[in-house]
Structure formats: structure tokens, C-alpha cells
Amino acid sequence: MSEAILETQSITMRFGGLTAVDNFNLSIGKNDLVGVIGPNGAGKTTIFNMITGIYEPTEGKVLLGGKNISGLRPAFITQQGIARTFQNIRLFKDLTVLDNIRLAGHFRVDYGLLSSIFRTKKFHAEEERLKNEAIEFLKIFGLENKMDHLAKNLPYGEQRRLEIARALATKPDVLLLDEPAAGMNPNETKDLTELIRWVRDKFQIAILLIEHDMRLVMDVCEQIYVVDHGELIAKGGPKEIQNDPKVIEAYLGTEQA
Numbered sequence: 001m002s003e004a005i006l007e008t009q010s011i012t013m014r015f016g017g018l019t020a021v022d023n024f025n026l027s028i029g030k031n032d033l034v035g036v037i038g039p040n041g042a043g044k045t046t047i048f049n050m051i052t053g054i055y056e057p058t059e060g061k062v063l064l065g066g067k068n069i070s071g072l073r074p075a076f077i078t079q080q081g082i083a084r085t086f087q088n089i090r091l092f093k094d095l096t097v098l099d100n101i102r103l104a105g106h107f108r109v110d111y112g113l114l115s116s117i118f119r120t121k122k123f124h125a126e127e128e129r130l131k132n133e134a135i136e137f138l139k140i141f142g143l144e145n146k147m148d149h150l151a152k153n154l155p156y157g158e159q160r161r162l163e164i165a166r167a168l169a170t171k172p173d174v175l176l177l178d179e180p181a182a183g184m185n186p187n188e189t190k191d192l193t194e195l196i197r198w199v200r201d202k203f204q205i206a207i208l209l210i211e212h213d214m215r216l217v218m219d220v221c222e223q224i225y226v227v228d229h230g231e232l233i234a235k236g237g238p239k240e241i242q243n244d245p246k247v248i249e250a251y252l253g254t255e256q257a
């Protein structure tokens with residue numbers, strides 16, 4: 001594994017008396033594709049929420065490129081290089097496909113307040129650059145012929161693709177995907193599997209995903225972390241994980257419950 005870009009050091013999240021995540025350690029290299037799996041309520045989303053600044057860990061640290069980012073605001077964490085998608089797709093549904101990408105590009109642009117108030121030459125040049133960049137993104141994702149459509153009118157699979165494109169438009173070092181296959185049919189999931197691999201190779205970034213679709217996880221993830229009741233119970237490659245008795249028990253246990 002390459003040098004770590006994202007690390008969590010013993011992060012713990014307590015909600016009153018409930019420990020949702022307990023002492024969770026993770027380390028992801030610059031170009032790794034890693035999954036977090038576990039039964040419902042295991043703590044997966046809470047881990048994402050701590051990494052992206054929605055929650056500040058009760059204990060422990062989140063490091064991005066070796067820098068402590070725990071407790072920073074979500075928008076600032078995006079600027080630092082972590083982008084995410086959500087279990088329930090969150091797009092600007094009443095904006096066009098192009099504007100969804102264009103807005104994301106602003107996250108890492110700074111033309112200064114005065115420049116944007118007075119609409120200076122620099123402002124217009126920057127806007128033009130962002131628009132062209134957004135169109136390039138749409139071409140890469142095969143959405144350029146839909147750039148004037150409202151996001152809400154795209155089919156589900158394309159909305160998911162747009163959400164991933166928008167996250168990438170913030171130029172992240174790490175992309176977090178929260179259940180990207182949720183609500184997809186088998187064909188869409190197959191396309192998504194290829195898309196995830198392709199994104200990692202094309203953009204040379206790290207990807208961390210939460211997913212219930214085991215086929216997708218086993219197909220794309222090189223390293224898998226398994227959590228149950230807030231604790232890490234196993235970590236390893238797909239084969240190791242599938243044969244791990246603790247993992248099998250965690251899943252069978254919940255199915256029988």
C-alpha cells in the first residue's frame with residue numbers, strides 16, 4: 001500500500017449512552033479502493049460523518065495527508081480534499097446538469113470577494129474556465145448531451161453518475177461513496193462497478209465506499225473493513241473477508257434476528 005492519504009486514529013462517537021463507533025482505525029493509501037461493510041446500524045455512516053466533519057469524533061483524530069482535520073466544518077474539509085456522495089442522492093435538483101458541476105468547481109476557486117462583487121475581468125475569466133472545465137467533466141461522464149436538462153429529470157443511474165461527477169469537480173484527493181448502488185437495478189450496478197474502477201484509475205485518487213451490495217464490494221474493493229456494533233471485526237482482501245468466521249457470524253446473526 002502507498003503512503004496514507006486518509007487515516008482515522010481511534011475515532012469514537014458516542015450519542016448519549018450509545019457508542020455508535022468505538023476506537024476505529026483506518027488507513028488509506030493515495031490510490032486505494034477501500035470498502036466499509038457491516039450490518040444495519042453497525043456505524044458505517046457515522047464513520048463517514050466523522051471523516052467529513054458532520055460529526056466531531058468524541059475521541060480520536062481524522063488525518064488527511066497527515067494533517068488533523070477532526071472538528072473542521074464540512075465545507076472546509078471539502079476544500080482540503082475530501083468529497084462525498086450520499087445514500088439518498090443530493091443534487092441541486094432544480095438546477096441544470098451543467099450548473100451542478102459548475103457550482104462544485106467553485107469550492108476550490110478563490111477570486112476574492114471584491115472581484116466577484118465588481119465582476120472584474122478576473123472573475124469573468126475564472127467563470128469561463130470553470131464552465132469549460134464543467135463541460136469537460138460532463139463529456140468524461142457521458143452527460144454532455146444532457147447539460148441543459150434539470151438534474152431531477154435524469155434517470156436514477158445518471159443522477160448517481162452526476163453526483164459522482166460533481167464530487168470529483170471539487171478535485172478531491174479522497175472520494176467517499178455512501179451506498180452508491182442503493183436503489184439501482186443489476187445493470188446500473190454493473191455500470192457503476194466499472195465506473196468506480198475507472199474513476200480511481202483516471203483521477204488517481206483514493207476511494208472509500210460503504211455498500212450493502214456484496215457483489216460490488218467484492219468486485220471493486222482491494223481492502224475491506226468490516227464493522228459490527230461500532231467495532232472493527234475484520235480487515236482484509238475480499239477473499240479473506242468472505243471466509244472470515246467473525247464476518248459470517250455478524251451477517252448470519254443479523255439475518256436470523
Ligand SMILES: Nc1ncnc2c1ncn2[C@@H]1O[C@H](COP(=O)(O)OP(=O)(O)OP(=O)(O)O)[C@@H](O)[C@H]1O
Pocket residue numbers: 015018019020038039040041042043044045046047
Ligand atoms: N445522530 C444520532 N443520534 C443518535 N444515535 C445515532 C445518530 N446517528 C446514528 N446513531 C446510531 O448509531 C448507530 C450506528 O448508526 P449508523 O447510521 O452509523 O449505522 P450504519 O452502519 O450506517 O447503518 P445502515 O447500514 O443501516 O445505514 C445506530 O445505532 C444509530 O441508531
